[in-house]
Amino acid sequence: TFSTSLLSYRRPGEPPLVSSWVPFIGKALEFRKDAHKFLEEQRRKYGDVFTVLIAGKYMTFIMDPLLYPNIIKHGRQLDFHKFTQEVVPSTFGYPPVLDEVYPGLWDQIRRSFQLLQGDNLSPLTESMMGNLMLVFRQDHFDQDGGWKTNSMYEFCSSAMFEATFLTIYGKPETGSRHVEMEKLREDFVKFDNVFPLLIAQIPIWLLGQTKAIREKLISYFLPQQMSRWSNMSQFIRRRSELFNQQGQLKDVHKLSSHPLAHHFAILWASVSNTIPATFWAAYYLVKHPEALQVVRQQILDVLRDGGVEFSPNRYTMLSRDQLDKLVFLESSINESLRLSSSSMNIRVAQEDFALRLDAKRSVDVRKGDIIALYPQSMHLDPEIYEDPQTFHFSRFVQDSRGKTDFYKNGQKLKYYLMPFGSGSTICPGRFFAMNEIKQFVCLLLLYFDLQLEDEHKHPSLVSNRAGLGILQPSTDVVLRYRRRAQ
Ligand code: HEM
Numbered sequence: 004t005f006s007t008s009l010l011s012y013r014r015p016g017e018p019p020l021v022s023s024w025v026p027f028i029g030k031a032l033e034f035r036k037d038a039h040k041f042l043e044e045q046r047r048k049y050g051d052v053f054t055v056l057i058a059g060k061y062m063t064f065i066m067d068p069l070l071y072p073n074i075i076k077h078g079r080q081l082d083f084h085k086f087t088q089e090v091v092p093s094t095f096g097y098p099p100v101l102d103e104v105y106p107g108l109w110d111q112i113r114r115s116f117q118l119l120q121g122d123n124l125s126p127l128t129e130s131m132m133g134n135l136m137l138v139f140r141q142d143h144f145d146q147d148g149g150w151k152t153n154s155m156y157e158f159c160s161s162a163m164f165e166a167t168f169l170t171i172y173g174k175p176e177t178g179s180r181h182v183e184m185e186k187l188r189e190d191f192v193k194f195d196n197v198f199p200l201l202i203a204q205i206p207i208w209l210l211g212q213t214k215a216i217r218e219k220l221i222s223y224f225l226p227q228q229m230s231r232w233s234n235m236s237q238f239i240r241r242r243s244e245l246f247n248q249q250g251q252l253k254d255v256h257k258l259s260s261h262p263l264a265h266h267f268a269i270l271w272a273s274v275s276n277t278i279p280a281t282f283w284a285a286y287y288l289v290k291h292p293e294a295l296q297v298v299r300q301q302i303l304d305v306l307r308d309g310g311v312e313f314s315p316n317r318y319t320m321l322s323r324d325q326l327d328k329l330v331f332l333e334s335s336i337n338e339s340l341r342l343s344s345s346s347m348n349i350r351v352a353q354e355d356f357a358l359r360l361d362a363k364r365s366v367d368v369r370k371g372d373i374i375a376l377y378p379q380s381m382h383l384d385p386e387i388y389e390d391p392q393t394f395h396f397s398r399f400v401q402d403s404r405g406k407t408d409f410y411k412n413g414q415k416l417k418y419y420l421m422p423f424g425s426g427s428t429i430c431p432g433r434f435f436a437m438n439e440i441k442q443f444v445c446l447l448l449l450y451f452d453l454q455l456e457d458e459h460k461h462p463s464l465v466s467n468r469a470g471l472g473i474l475q476p477s478t479d480v481v482l483r484y485r486r487r488a489q
Pocket of ligand 1: 349
């Protein structure tokens, strides 16, 4: 039974309401400061299911991962897309995709996500490998072979941003790299820094230059520019066709609410999480040389099995099948995602109803209430993951294969790692993301000896993106790297 000693006007049968002295703001400030800590405290006080008033919205958190499957499979009464449709268009600056205004467009946009998966993943992966190799060769392979230093975040960010951009949007008309890439990334970072505020619906005019910066970013995708790019992914080609049919594309004066901003939204989705995820994956391996050694050896073995003796003087290609065989690398990346991810899965109640939690329990929810899963609590649960704050690179390996059985209360968990969300809102780019992080780490480990300049420094997680994806490091670290001789 739920605690009754609450200052609550909620009805009997509803989850306990976490009380707050500031009714409108609710617990937003505490939540933003450290969401994981805040939710753990409430769980200790109120149990596995409780409601918090956050920024004017009633949010019911389901904290027990054994209850996740019931929420994730819940159909009609819990809507998946309503929440995103309310906040995402105004964040990126495209008009809401309403069926009345754009008949059929919403479904076609969702169908375009298939072009990131299945058979379509192979050309994307191949193209990403070539682009990463290009960036590594031109920016990081100098001849003298001595030690160099660089900000590790900057290293990951510049390579992943540019190679991802080239893979998804294509190459410029002349040359193999877009000349404006550094400027584009600079503007992108400025936008990304205020993203948590925009998505929280802070009006853009309160955020300094953000509106102008966003328009500049959107204008990068004007048809007269994009039409000159070659090697564009099927995914973006298909989406361009869809938006070109909307007929407003020439009106550059309306860049604050423009269909072209969909391209910018995809740029954001494709790099904003991938960059910090790549940082953490690379960082943890360099920090743990014994793990790095095992991961590197497996990459060399997989190449050798494919008939290639690796040489640091040659171009390297790893196929999609070969990437699938790198179970130690995959486990390391999963382990760094477990430690750094903080995404929130949100559903909106479509009517007043009793939400079934398990065979014995249900709670009443009201129309408009938000039901939220917060997987970071599961990722850091010592009952599921022993010694949860520590990086164990082989945590997700068992008998030379990916490990999938994790338990709570003696019961096997259906969901145990959710950096990419769940159910029908799960990230459509997750397979591509995993492959590109693998490719980056492979190149880093194959071509370089790697060290951290200060081995004792350990960045913590910045929590201002809690609920939004992969958290960024609180401080950067300095990477020392040198071309490997053999
Ligand atoms: C959505 C995570 C990389 C494209 C999402 C969501 C999460 C996520 C948590 C929201 C799921 C939800 O609402 O429940 C990540 C992480 C990545 C990554 C952790 C990297 C490590 C990518 C890449 C692409 C991509 C590389 C594209 C190439 C998208 C898109 C959506 C999305 C288009 C919106 C889907 C929709 O509207 O339903 N991602 N993502 N993501 N992601 Fe990713």
